[in-house]
């Protein structure tokens with residue numbers, strides 16, 4: 001019962017906050033002669049605020065008995081809230097004795113406002129997670145999804161590459177480092193094997209009887225179903241895969257091929273890969289560490305029209321964008337040889353490069369992604385690219401390459417995606433290529449699909 005009353009805490013807390021804000025607003029308004037008549041209401045408003053504040057404290061303390069939140073976070077919120085309540089009580093007593101407004105009172109009001117904001121913020125962090133106020137619109141889940149790369153599903157380790165991803169996206173917000181609902185952690189092997197408040201959740205002797213599995217398979221609106229109602233649910237294929245993982249012994253290191261998935265599971269795995277690990281994803285590559293390029297060199301390149309940026313904060317590898325190069329661009333291109341080691345992405349979309357410029361690109365041997373779209377490139381130039389052993393993405397949309405050129409490219413060891421929209425390829429070339437190189441994705445149906453990331457710089461060829 002007490003625990004039940006505690007559940008009202010998140011609702012009740014809004015009352016004292018609103019009431020106190022109103023009191024503070026009135027205090028400032030009565031500084032002006034015009035609003036003087038509000039003065040007599042303030043003591044009453046403060047009293048009501050304090051009343052609800054105490055009610056919030058009580059419900060909050062009951063709620064904190066449920067120890068699924070991290071204790072230090074709860075403590076911080078708790079003590080700030082208690083302090084805020086007392087500050088308002090002191091303030092109420094003090095202000096009632098004052099004959100007139102003083103600067104000290106204005107200062108006190110500022111302190112009180114700050115204290116409300118802090119209480120609210122730390123309380124909010126408990127319900128919504130640490131960085132619930134964040135100006136980045138990429139949330140944690142999206143970052144996770146982006147980083148997932150599964151080149152070959154058969155070689156994937158079922159737990160590490162797949163199961164963990166599902167648990168992270170759908171369970172860990174309540175069963176992880178920050179909160180342990182049901183005293184259960186699902187963010188690593190130890191947590192999963194340790195189980196929750198009712199003991200083990202994976203039963204290795206009778207896997208079908210595992211609590212975790214039962215919870216997943218319950219009707220969606222069952223009280224014990226996981227994830228709880230109204231939270232993001234598992235998809236059908238995620239459920240199938242988790243079930244398969246548990247029933248086949250919940251191994252933490254077996255790879256998929258060794259576990260011989262049946263047909264239904266294979267389909268689910270393919271679906272998983274398609275949903276979370278395919279398309280335009282950032283490839284997480286194991287690259288050799290390199291030094292940062294000197295600032296003077298970067299400036300020099302930028303003078304030529306290059307836009308130079310690091311791949312990520314943690315990685316000194318470079319992306320170079322050449323939309324504004326002086327033409328002909330061979331001189332600008334040659335300069336890139338000085339950052340050859342760092343350069344992994346090169347955007348030359350509609351930059352005016354021609355076949356002979358590709359003999360320079362050829363020497364940029366660390367290139368992984370290359371955009372040549374909207375240039376007068378032919379099969380002749382493509383020949384120069386066949387030795388780029390790290391190239392896994394190439395965009396040849398709106399170029400004059402034909403099937404012959406693409407076929408040459410296909411011998412590149414790392415190649416994964418080739419974009420050939422609006423090229424010399426016809427439908428039958430296209431199907432022939434697709435059939436011959438099943439592992440390489442060739443995008444090239446007749447309609448032009450614009451990637452959102454391209455539209456920023458899109459220029460049209462006349």
Ligand code: HEC
Nearest residue numbers: 170171174181182184196197198199201211212226227231
């Ligand atoms: C929104 C929060 C939330 C999410 C998301 C969530 N759970 Fe739970 N889980 C709970 C709560 C609360 C309990 C404790 C109450 C209960 O036993 O139903 C619990 C209990 C459990 C238990 C029982 C632990 C024990 O020993 O009693 C298991 C197993 C479990 N969850 C598995 C999962 C799995 C698997 C997922 C993801 C597919 C998941 N949960 C997602 C909130 C959540």
